[in-house]
Amino acid sequence: MSVEARQTIRSGDLADTMLAMGRRARAAARVLARADARTKDGALAAMAAAIRRDAPAILAANTRDLEAAQARGTAGSFLDRLKLDPSRIEAMAKGVEEIAALPDPVGTVIAEWDRPNGLHIERVRTPLGVIGVIFESRPNVTADAGALCLKAGNAVILRPGSESAGSARAIHACLAEGLAAAGLPADAIQIVPTTDRAAVGAMLGGLDGAIDVIVPRGGRSLVERVQGEARVPVFAHLEGICHVYLHAPANLDMARRIVVNAKMRRTGICGAAETLLVDRALAATHLPPILADLIAVGCEVRGDAETQAADPRVVAAGEADYGKEFLDAIIAVKVVDGLEAAIEHIERYGSSHTEAIVTDDQAAADRFFALVDSAILLHNASTQFADGGEFGMGAEIGIATGRMHARGPVGVEQLTSFKYRVRGSGQTRP
Amino acid sequence: MSVEARQTIRSGDLADTMLAMGRRARAAARVLARADARTKDGALAAMAAAIRRDAPAILAANTRDLEAAQARGTAGSFLDRLKLDPSRIEAMAKGVEEIAALPDPVGTVIAEWDRPNGLHIERVRTPLGVIGVIFESRPNVTADAGALCLKAGNAVILRPGSESAGSARAIHACLAEGLAAAGLPADAIQIVPTTDRAAVGAMLGGLDGAIDVIVPRGGRSLVERVQGEARVPVFAHLEGICHVYLHAPANLDMARRIVVNAKMRRTGICGAAETLLVDRALAATHLPPILADLIAVGCEVRGDAETQAADPRVVAAGEADYGKEFLDAIIAVKVVDGLEAAIEHIERYGSSHTEAIVTDDQAAADRFFALVDSAILLHNASTQFADGGEFGMGAEIGIATGRMHARGPVGVEQLTSFKYRVRGSGQTRP
Structure with a gap:
């Protein structure tokens, strides 16, 4: 034979x-x-x-x-x-x-x-x-x-x-x-x-x-x-390209804690943040300490010109860095012109998995919740909570980003x- | 060219x-x-x-x-x-x-x-x-x-x-x-x-x-x-092979009304009954009047030997008549040995669309509800209620028998x- x-x-x-x-x-x-x-x-x-x-x-x-x-x-x-x-x-x-x-x-x-x-x-x-x-x-x-x-x-x-x-x-x-x-x-x-x-x-x-x-x-x-x-x-989800967006006014201490946790607690999970978006109004006050925090714990920061201006250690981000699932101690950072620009960025580069907004402006948070179509949206909390156990479901077999039957x-x-x-x-x- | x-x-x-x-x-x-x-x-x-x-x-x-x-x-x-x-x-x-x-x-x-x-x-x-x-x-x-x-x-x-x-x-x-x-x-x-x-x-x-x-x-x-x-x-649903099952004890008047309505109100809709299953214990009391009702309103009845014995006008049912969506004034009838036999018949011939049990025995109805895996199960009501409007949904785009996302x-x-x-x-x- x-x-x-x-x-x-x-x-x-x-x-x-x-x-x-x-x-x-x-x-x-x-x-x-x-x-x-x-x-x-x-x-x-x-x-x-x-x-x-x-x-x-x-x-x-x-x-x-x-x-x-x-x-x-x-x-x-x-x-x-x-x-x-x-x-x-x-x-x-x-x-x-x-x-x-x-x-x-x-x-x-x-x-x-x-x-x-x-x-x-x-x-x-x-x-x-x-x-x-x-x-x-x-x-x-x-x-x-x-x-x-x-x-x-x-x-x-x-x-x-x-x-x-x-x-x-x-x-x-x-x-x-x-x-x-x-x-x-x-x-x-x-x-x-x-x-x-x-x-x-x-x-x-x-x-x-x-x-x-x-x-x-x-x-x-x-x-x-x-x-x-x-x-x-x-x-299933193909990727977890999770965003953290800082919208003015945003509590600085809270923003620092959430960004570092969302990115660095565990970098290899799908709920880890991959991109940070920051309102132009917060660039001067919030970006320098947050970038310093990230770099201090070993995170490589790739940013646009304004992010680079806030800290000389920031590497220039290429177009491919936005929408990239690093699954590593690397973050892409971009300064945006407010809520609508942030939502547009997320729609263009996101993967409909998990996004967080950090702000003291409740109306902005509500609008972010209404307009962003990702499985999980968080206000003033870390994206690393994207997990069945953390949701109180006991356990999860996975996280879904499709819109049929199961989501999140x-x-x-x-x-x-x-x-x-x-x-x-x-x-x-x- | x-x-x-x-x-x-x-x-x-x-x-x-x-x-x-x-x-x-x-x-x-x-x-x-x-x-x-x-x-x-x-x-x-x-x-x-x-x-x-x-x-x-x-x-x-x-x-x-x-x-x-x-x-x-x-x-x-x-x-x-x-x-x-x-x-x-x-x-x-x-x-x-x-x-x-x-x-x-x-x-x-x-x-x-x-x-x-x-x-x-x-x-x-x-x-x-x-x-x-x-x-x-x-x-x-x-x-x-x-x-x-x-x-x-x-x-x-x-x-x-x-x-x-x-x-x-x-x-x-x-x-x-x-x-x-x-x-x-x-x-x-x-x-x-x-x-x-x-x-x-x-x-x-x-x-x-x-x-x-x-x-x-x-x-x-x-x-x-x-x-x-x-x-x-x-x-979607491929077929609506809906069953009405009469389980002893069953109120005769109610059973007569439900069977005729389930089969004959509109014969061309997916919620129309196609098969009637009757407990052997009810064959002598319930079958003759129900068969007479159906025949009186122009329904052709195809039955097993015991159904034929209950009314000489009943045609012999072939194997192909069970599990057939007549969408017409035709019904298949079978005498069964109680609840488990009825459930087995429905599992074998049904299309997971809609089934009704008519009985005064609440425990039997509960067991029917638990064991039959159809989108819609009814107790003491007509299968013709299988409809979004009748469910209070306002309208429906269709009825689904799959188990993903939408059902019924x-x-x-x-x-x-x-x-x-x-x-x-x-x-x-x-």
Whole structure:
């Protein structure tokens, strides 16, 4: 048999394997949709316990993943995301317990009203169905996504990157144990058994209608591929080009604290600020101390001529620096002519993720809130709050910038759909 | 120049035309997103007035559409949907006024909560963006869809079927007049200027990201094509295979009224019942009078052996009669062994649209509500209430059976997205 013929058979096998996973996920989703809160929460508690107990095995698998990645010369930031340690494993177990502690969204009445004919209408949450999660380096996505999907009554198919597959499988074994302990189907949380990239393509095709939504977790190139090729809805953001805008009058101390936090608390997260816009009226008073603060904590500042005039250490910004997701200790700064100019800049260069305005002018903040169409807008607070946990959602499976179904942090509620329950007493339509 | 070369140029022209419509719609959507309620409602009032004033012109265009359709030998049911008369035009104008009277969804706070750190978080409605509506015979979709999209702050691109295009254009002229009167951009409601079917393909491709969601309104083949080919989300239902299930104990009078209404009030709408399921415990008492009622009003009954035993006029049902959308005075009837058997039948043959249970057993109704995953479930009421107007939504652009974003009747609220507004007092993330 020729190599080509074998390859064809192999990819045929993979396609069959993936379709079968889809069918099993759909069957499991039907069981999950009927599972009560106690059963689901029991499974989650057992998962957390198994993760804690298996920490040594998970760490050993992670070490093998890390060594293999290092041998391939993988970048340091990638290795940092891949690396687990006892505290990260404890955080993972705790995260699963926190999801267990959330109220069960399934069956919750979102809205209800009465009709003049006596019909009582309720809109109630239901599970979405089957979620496909495609991720890269972070092994903890296994536990976060598995737990969130289960809580919302959804089955999930997890596809870890080849670099994190060993760690992900070790964590998945703990999730499977939790499902079994609660008597829930093993197919509720499946992990793709191969690192063949064709599996991603199969998932993006929807597995013959078995996958309802895809959530990519990873770098820009992964999200771009998923958004471009997926035949099913996608919850994702391509980039987090977050802006902080200082509008006069703005409290200087507050502005200093917020800018440094928004940029520098963690530079690698999607809610990190990438561009600072400053009203011309504040250039003389606010820019010098804020630029000094940023530079003092190791941030490179790239600015327009007026920003450069405020501090000689500011590098000249090129056009490409605005709208760039640095994900690093670099910030682009620009002086603008007031609110409308700031909004125009954000519309042109932003990514509809998260923007903050710092001002004492409530009317300006309201206008900023009304006119900027980003998923998250903040007034007098750091963009680093763009996070499901910080929103009180317990956890998030990602942040979405699309306008369909989910937007902003995607937590258990965003992983549900709804149906209508209508109660009558014999009503017929005239 | 060869015929083929000319064809290529022509379809290139059409592609450019459609892409330009998409860009203009996107630009108009940005203006609409900022339009206040008074402006939008003023436009709607002017549209309703123009529709009433132009009734003779609309009727004349409709007569030309009807004559052309008749000349092509179009089916009677299609002609009935296509035909306008003064009362249908008045209903259209009134529908636009009712939409104007609805509260503006844009800016409505859907949820709000406080965080321990003092942040106040609001989830507020925003427009979805640009809606593509592809319809067939009913000219009133022009006004309904145009008005609903405008109310929700969305731009819309309307693509009527070739049979209804003249009527749709006459109605569209009235909508354009309303937009102009209120100073809103004409591109807020565009109508595709050609009946070339390639325009549908272009819309399904999303017009280079300009269309956010497609709503098909028409027969099964249209919806099937849209669902199969669309590269953007679709709000639709393929079929309305609605079930009425009689569970013992069930009030006989109520059951008789509901079954006849659900099947026969209007047989051609998606909320019409297509299958009746009856508990074996009710076969002797309930089936004979209900079958007699149905047959008396001209309904053909196709049943299993037990249904046939209850009335000699019942025709033998074939397997294909269950799960069939008759859209006619025909009903399939089956005797089942209780609640679980009924639910299994609905899961196997249903279309996740609308199902009703008639019973005096509240626990059984609750279980039916919990286990059946259809967009609309009713207890002791007719399936013909599956309608946005009947739900109190004012109007609907369609009914969706998918689980993403919109489900059930799609009204102004379902045509919105949301964003988060977070108000702080200088909070930074630790």
